[in-house]
Amino acid sequence: MMEILAPAKINLSLRILGKRPDGFHEIESLVTKVDLFDRITFASTSGNQISLVCSDPDIPGDENNLAHRAAVILAEAAGVRDRGVRIELEKNIPSGAGLGGGSSDAAAVLMGLSSFWNLSTTTGFLAGLGAQLGSDVPLFLYPSPAIIKGRGEIVLPLTARLSGYIVIIYPGFSVPTQWAYSNFCLTKTADKYRISALSKAEGGELQPGNWSSLLVNDLEAAVIQEYPEIAKAKEALLGAGARAALMSGSGSAVFGLFDERETAHRAAGKMGVSGGYRIIMAEPLLP
Secondary structure, eight states: OEEEEEEEEEEEEEEEEEEOTTSOEEEEEEEEEEEEEEEEEEEOOSSSOEEEEESSTTSOOSTTSHHHHHHHHHHHHTTOTTOOEEEEEEOOSOTTSSSOHHHHHHHHHHHHHHHHTTOOOOHHHHHHHHHHHOTTTGGGGSOSSEEEEETTTEEEEOOOEEOSEEEEEEOSOOOOHHHHHHTSOGGGGOSOOOOTTHHHHTTSEEOHHHHTTTOEETTHHHHHHHOTHHHHHHHHHHHTTOSEEEEOTTSSOEEEEESOHHHHHHHHHHHHHHTOOEEEEEOBOOO
């Protein structure tokens, strides 16, 4: 038996630069993983069946689950279709929240099974498989923070260290990623934005006060029009002392950045009591 953790992520910035010929959107995003984890366990089986069971009954355990598909595609690509495995997935990352839970689970299965099955694979090989599964999957195979480009499959790890404390609000509903992108107005990207401020942070440390200069999410305005609760969550975080707040990815989760652990804990406690949200305390994962 073997266990691996699959971390969540937040998008400190998400800019959409245009529509690609393949139908996807060209993006540029600064992303960091955080210490909120799904837990995945692998156990040997006597046959060659790949099975997955999940602690959340609303999440499928068949080929509609990215983690299950990751196991199948790895077995096929590595030529080990005769090997079976039972995968148990303990979900702690909210689904459909813009925190990358499904993609992280798929990446963790690729990495974990490679070790569990004693395969000789490289990160580049696994990233190629991950890109076939979903745009965000390769991100979770590399250290963070990182800039992701293309449709998300191009990952450029950074040497900058992000410090500070994060409070994540999950408002209790999911936002379909495809819907969010289809409702985004491409004319908003007429500027030639690039994450230029990151060059100053390379090799150094980025404090919460500096993070705020990077915080932008092109999808946020369109999503808030349909889901005003997201704007209320941002206001709650800022009112509780966050240096900045932003919707992560395509939503629905919102995060606030805090300088001090005590302030972040007070804010989390206050909102957990009065807002009826799911409140998650987190910190950036170091490279």
